[in-house]
Amino acid sequence: MQNRVISRQDLAGFVDDLIKTKSAGDVIGIKAQGNKFNFGPLKSATELRLDYDISLLPPKKYFFPQQETVLKYEVEPAFKVEPVVEERMLCIIGVHPFDIRALQLFDAVYGGNNPDPNYFLKRNNATIIGVDCLNPIPKSFAASMGTNTVEEGFDLMLTDLGGDWFVTVGSNRGDSMMKKYGKGREATNVDLEKRNKVRRDAAKKYKTSLKMKPDEIPALLDANWESPVFKERSATCFSCGSCVMVCPTCVCFDVQDDPALNLKGGERYRRWDACMLPGFAAVASGENFREHKEQRFRHRMYRKGKYLLERYKYLGCVGCGRCGTSCLADIALPADTYNLLKEGK
């Protein structure tokens, strides 16, 4: 696999080619939405905003949609159940490294011994074209989490060298896409050093930092189950769920049946659900295992900083900063809570 350098014009040509030929499936890209950015279907390379700071929702929505029908059933005239699995071939352009890391966590959670077909029939067919984040939002602490750059999890990774684009090739699929397109030139060691400098400079732009190494978080949490920080921080929590709805590593969903009005059949769907919402841990008897907001707040901090790591080998937080940005009470950012615990407050 050979990294390449291509001009801005050639990158646009490459993207337009993908859109026109659909050789990698439907093309999704990062685009402006009002004064924010979000992923959506791409009609032309001119819509692409590779200079973006953060997307409203993470790209996980293409593999794990907000709501998704998983089966249809009939009870009359005869009982019948049909799984509903949508297969889709997608090429997603402009995924930041921390969002790529989040997808790797998703792969681990939805894979394992019982892989989720609805997820993998979309995920396995997807081409991921990443872009290094040179313009981080103030709440992002990806540099402290080591997720501001990634070495795997993409087919191609773009880095803006100012004039040209450095293209890091991360897979055979990416390699053959670049070869087939044929424009640009092979990257030299000088180009590679330029790319690395751009990345080092970008790492300095992060305004929020974690005041410890990420792998210290589990032990910190172990020592602080009774800490007053959780209650103090959560006092202003709305339980509005914004933090967990925008999170790239939130993997949970609720399942509901929706019967047809004639009651002869219906469908079952799943929909994003998350632990900061009051009903999440409520069960049929009326018991709620995390009834109080401080319990939910603490659970989320443990989930992100300990539980997922222990089970899936990936930290449940990639430091993207979306939660902290969307939280109207300004309490959601895990780094803030971990730093407070570290300081012993």
Place this chain on the structure above:
Amino acid sequence: MKPRVAFFDFTGCEGCQLETLNFNLEVVDLINAVDIVEFREISSDHSDNYDIAFIEGSITTDRDIARLQDIRNKAKVLVALGACACTGGVNSLKNFYSMEENLKVVYGESAKYYKTIPTRPAHAVVPVEFFLHGCPPNRNEIIRLIKCVVAGKKFEQCQNPVCVECKLAENVCAFERGEFCLGPVTRGGCNAVCITAGRKCWGCRSLVDEPNINSQKDLLAKYGLTVNDVLKQFRLFNGTLEVAKQ
């Protein structure tokens, strides 16, 4: 046997009933699933024999009280349909003035011919089994309630604030657009339709079960609203609730 369903309107604009009819093709399934025996917007039929009564509008006269009690006695299930029936809705604005003042403003010289009482929601007068919040209520939620009643399933109101569906809809937060939004404390189930349309949430679906009102007031103040401005935000749809009175 199909449940017999009746719709009754009290003080309101009847928009909730219109929304109930706004189902396109699903209305055919609806009338196959239930017998609509009274619904003045679609039929002049009248019946005193019904299982499910939908109450639209708020209670604003003594005559309303007697009529609602009569309906309650006849119905097995009573559903409050829409903001006016659930919380009093915009009609509760009059509760912040004296009844004499209201009559004078509305009827002028003829005020002496009318009587009015402070606005109250249906459940302040009679027990209510189900609430379909909203101005107007969400048509999918209306359908879901009917399905639950027909199938004998438990009907669960949306417990999440509007923010959840607003994030799912991929909206830019109304606060980021410089609006004062009640979404963080308002019961969802509306798919955040107002914010998606570029507006903000006025709280027409009433409050979630455990609203963090102090946080909401702090938030509105942080964005430059005075205490009075904050109360006005809550009073538009939630005037009968404690939150609007302080």
